Amino acid sequence: MATRKALLVGIFVFDEVEVLDFCGPFEVFSVSSATGSPTLGAFDVKLVAQTMEPVSTRGGMRVLPDFTLDDHPPFDILVIPGGPGTRRDINDPRVIEWIRHSQPRVALTSVCTGALLLAEAGRLDNMEATTHAGSHDWLAQYEAVTLRPEARFVDNGWVLTSAGVSAGIDMALHLVERLMGAETATFTATVMEYDRRAMTPEI
């Protein structure tokens, strides 16, 4: 594993993005790649935004993007988080067109209301998907999307969506397990002292 090139993970950030929506997956991919992991250097995680100016999250944390929508390297994995700012970005043609034409090599993913941006861009057409519990009705308005309200996250193969906020951690751990194996996923959850939740609740 040590000589394999890192998978490049791009996380979209925008004003009023939900902090844990993007920091949860950031933490998962980062720990999966850190000293002690069976897959050292597995992922390289970067933030991508509309401009290089600081982005102000929900609650006012300011983070610096690494790339812009117009100028970033090809991502292997793209993460679209949610947050109050999605209600603005869903009406922003630049964001929606960027998502519509994004072709991450391995996976296109959303956390929380990020699923609405994917749906608006047509990326969830003819797929099952989930989003934050408070936005199930919103996602259900997209007739081409099959809502899976009970799911913690949904894996369509190339497209994955997760439920609200902390569910992005479970989706990212699932993706790490798919790509890097159970040993790395277990290492990561152990370092994070996180109790993983399954894709769907046990009956």
Place this chain on the structure above:
Amino acid sequence: MATRKALLVGIFVFDEVEVLDFCGPFEVFSVSSATGSPTLGAFDVKLVAQTMEPVSTRGGMRVLPDFTLDDHPPFDILVIPGGPGTRRDINDPRVIEWIRHSQPRVALTSVCTGALLLAEAGRLDNMEATTHAGSHDWLAQYEAVTLRPEARFVDNGWVLTSAGVSAGIDMALHLVERLMGAETATFTATVMEYDRRAMTPEI
């Protein structure tokens, strides 16, 4: 509640801070204060660092501090997160002296290996405390500290410490419940779709 002044939460950030260590509590205090919460505007969360330059977390996320150690308003709650950078900061007299003399009005808290910085500064003397499972032996070297290895977090009243990474979320939710009531804590965990964990495991 609406007219009460927000409690000011300061979160220390430093190079190689663990992302979820500080973003978990940030998210909890932020959601507790957001639209829909029974305690709108309860907390105002700010980042404090050695300088105003961008801080590079573990994994390379760059965040902008709001204040420096030498120039910040009085905090009601101070959060000291962990991460690989604690192994440098524990030998930095400026950091340790700042922690030694910090007097947040309501609570002095740590997440993960942030407890080592509190211990080094003497703030855990004659108290029970916890830290990341991988650093229990390190914290146990401080003879004045009683390690509680089984605890998810430990509440001494004014001083609270949590176990590793995601445990900071549970500690912050506990503090929100103590300060703002169960309704706000439940609202916050629900918005975050987070399964809370108790202070100590059930027997």
